[in-house]
Amino acid sequence: MKNAILKYQDVALKIQLMIIQQGLAKGTRLANIEDLINQYGVSRSTIMKALDRLERSGVIYQVQGSGIFVRQLKKNDHLNFMESQGFTNDMSKLSGAFVVYHVDTIKPNLYIQEHLQCEAHDDVYYVKRIRYSDGKIYGFEQSYYLKKLVPYLNKEIAEGSIFTYIKDVCGVNVGFSDKYFNVIKLDAKTAGYLDLAENDPALEVEEVFHTTAGEPFDLSRVVYHYENTKFFIQSHLK
Amino acid sequence: MKNAILKYQDVALKIQLMIIQQGLAKGTRLANIEDLINQYGVSRSTIMKALDRLERSGVIYQVQGSGIFVRQLKKNDHLNFMESQGFTNDMSKLSGAFVVYHVDTIKPNLYIQEHLQCEAHDDVYYVKRIRYSDGKIYGFEQSYYLKKLVPYLNKEIAEGSIFTYIKDVCGVNVGFSDKYFNVIKLDAKTAGYLDLAENDPALEVEEVFHTTAGEPFDLSRVVYHYENTKFFIQSHLK
DNA sequence: GAGTGGTCTAGACCACAAC
């Protein structure tokens, strides 16, 4: 038995739902903290924590001495770069699918060993696939999963959300990730996968995912199609 | 008189400093919360808030039931994509400089009006400049600042950190930003600024900065040199 | 000055990890 409902998560969810359902426009002022306390029957700190979460996820912004306001500008044609997990992210809403080329068990080379903090004899799942959506190619992914933490994987699973599987079935708790990215000119082979020409531009993203316990379990490299993918990040500098 | 030292900021800073000064490696366990409370003479909540900040900025990670550990993997050749403000960001450490082409007062077109939520008659500063560092071109920036909030700007100021100026001199409190980006093929003109060829790849980042009060004050478009810039983000999915 | 968000405290209790 895990995941008891935390009050601040519950409150955050309800406030967000309320904003969406009522279709509140950007800049709309919400109830003040005192009212929220009474409305949800929780302590001030709990409300503050809920609001903190909503603020960091870009739903609201708080202005000291003034109020709490709706932020909310969702560009549906842009991918949320912070919430992309390996590949699955927002696109789950779309009608997309994967074409899976490989799901193999391999021995990691030095580069993979270093990033996954494992030994040469440890088994690693190698997944190679392409993400489609609405008939468009979004990107080409090569991923390495530590078998120690992800004991089983096959083509069928890789045709859906691997992360959902990893979390729900393997019981892996995803904690944090390091994301490195840069722009490249495509080589002939990768261009072929993306249905683009050699030397066409692309965004190359390499990411290492860690469990909440700090163990790396997935090294992922995604090359995104430059015409079919746009990204956004809502950041908070306060 | 503003910016009284907040305890949680102070504690966060001291812990981070300690990690750096002692050169603690990734995975090193820190003192437990009880000890931190005694060590810094503050309440549990204050410690927790300090740790929360450090966790979100990628310095540490906390594992329930186990401890607090150093995260810290700074790739110095990568720019922190979350902390890049218009342009200034981490590079401030470098020996870099700007070449400023324009600092003009203009009337905003419809596109700018919409993003800065202003009227056609409002004055806007238009800044066009290039970022150099170690003899390399990092990127080409075009920025629009609302004169209402940034009453003065000139070429000399634009040769340094505009954001530092805006914060310290104009008293603008930077709150949050919306960042949109994608990969493009360079047009001839922009390629010229970056010392690249037409159709070479580039990362195009458009960002709208808001004050803590939620007012947009800067619309910025930066095109980064694909060979000279790499980025990283340390994210927290918990 | 009234109203609103932000900081800080002390302490109870819960959830998870390691032994």
Add this chain to the structure above:
DNA sequence: TTGTGGTCTAGACCACTCC
């Protein structure tokens, strides 16, 4: 079972905005 981080409370007081 013990230790450790995480949640939640009630309440005092501070900092800022707006009238």
